[in-house]
Amino acid sequence: MRTVMPIRRVFASFLLLAAFSVASRAADAPAYKVSSLGTIGGEGGWDYVTIDDKGETLYIPRSTHTLVIEAATGKTLADIKSGKRPTAHFVQLYWLLTSFFSACAEVGAAGYVICQP
Numbered sequence: 001m002r003t004v005m006p007i008r009r010v011f012a013s014f015l016l017l018a019a020f021s022v023a024s025r026a027a028d029a030p031a032y033k034v035s036s037l038g039t040i041g042g043e044g045g046w047d048y049v050t051i052d053d054k055g056e057t058l059y060i061p062r063s064t065h066t067l068v069i070e071a072a073t074g075k076t077l078a079d080i081k082s083g084k085r086p087t088a089h090f091v092q093l094y095w096l097l098t099s100f101f102s103a104c105a106e107v108g109a110a111g112y113v114i115c116q117p
Helices: 007-028 088-107
Strands: 057-061 065-070 076-081
Antiparallel strands (some): 057 065
């Protein structure tokens, strides 16, 4: 006879596992500090500023363009304009994928992302 776990129990188990995973990583996490402050000028609001893995380049999506800034000096490296309005969600997705592939590379694994319509 086959038993089926209720979806609530599966979801609760997943959340519990995720909580333990986050708690164990929090103990190993480095302490963050503010190393410098700067002013971001220009048109449009911004949200979800992302920095690369090396801590050298900031990616700042604006309402009409994306700024790429050198973190150490604040110098603008690129101003990416597109026909479509860049969203902060795209930058977060980019950060998530680069973090995933970096983690895979650290442990010697090959990471794959399969997209379906």
